[in-house]
Amino acid sequence: MENNTSISNLFKNIVSLGILEGANLTIEQARNRLDLVVKELKDSCLLLDGYNKERFSMHDVVRIVAITCGYLDHYVFTERNDIESEWKDKDKLRKCTIISLVGNNIITQLSPEGLDCPELEFFDMSKRGSSIKIPEGFFKVMPKLKVLNLFAIQQSLLPLSIDLLTNLQTLCLDYSKIKDVAIIGKLKKLKVLSLRD
Numbered sequence: 793m794e795n796n797t798s799i800s801n802l803f804k805n806i807v808s809l810g811i812l813e814g815a816n817l818t819i820e821q822a823r824n825r826l827d828l829v830v831k832e833l834k835d836s837c838l839l840l841d842g843y844n845k846e847r848f849s850m851h852d853v854v855r856i857v858a859i860t861c862g863y864l865d866h867y868v869f870t871e872r873n874d875i876e877s878e879w880k881d882k883d884k885l886r887k888c889t890i891i892s893l894v895g896n897n898i899i900t901q902l903s904p905e906g907l908d909c910p911e912l913e914f915f916d917m918s919k920r921g922s923s924i925k926i927p928e929g930f931f932k933v934m935p936k937l938k939v940l941n942l943f944a945i946q947q948s949l950l951p952l953s954i955d956l957l958t959n960l961q962t963l964c965l966d967y968s969k970i971k972d973v974a975i976i977g978k979l980k981k982l983k984v985l986s987l988r989d
Contacts, residue, residue: 808961892916906930918943
């Protein structure tokens with residue numbers, strides 16, 4: 793997540809993760825709950841106002857603490873984990889629950905065939921204008937994946953292994969050049985599909 797993001801982008805990326813209390817919330821109720829949580833975090837100075845009322849940001853110190861706690865306590869990998877040895881640690885990757893790479897292609901460099909991440913629930917690769925080609929079998933060992941954000945993907949077809957993501961509930965392909973989306977029909981649990989631009 794960038795450090796000045798919209799509440800709408802946050803919402804579409806977390807609505808499927810069970811972070812908002814109440815499994816039977818409607819989309820409107822969940823969004824209202826998120827708006828309330830963001831307001832409370834701003835009132836507590838853990839979040840800052842963005843450049844309009846629909847956006848927010850995070851103070852750098854709070855952001856660094858959050859990223860560090862996520863990594864140490866929940867095996868959350870981000871672009872901040874740029875030490876190659878950390879990414880090559882297969883045991884840590886097998887425990888990883890979240891990968892967020894905003895502006896880094898380290899995954900395809902270190903694991904060109906795909907990742908062995910059986911606990912992964914959230915995968916975000918948001919590099920604008922990326923020329924990364926996602927290998928066909930990239931998603932083979934991600935059975936728990938619920939949220940997949942492939943921002944600005946330049947390839948015309950989604951990898952075939954995407955149909956193995958039987959728990960996927962959110963798929964964001966914003967600003968992508970995907971031409972054939974028929975494989976998305978196999979994602980039976982999909983609740984949120986974002987195809988902006």
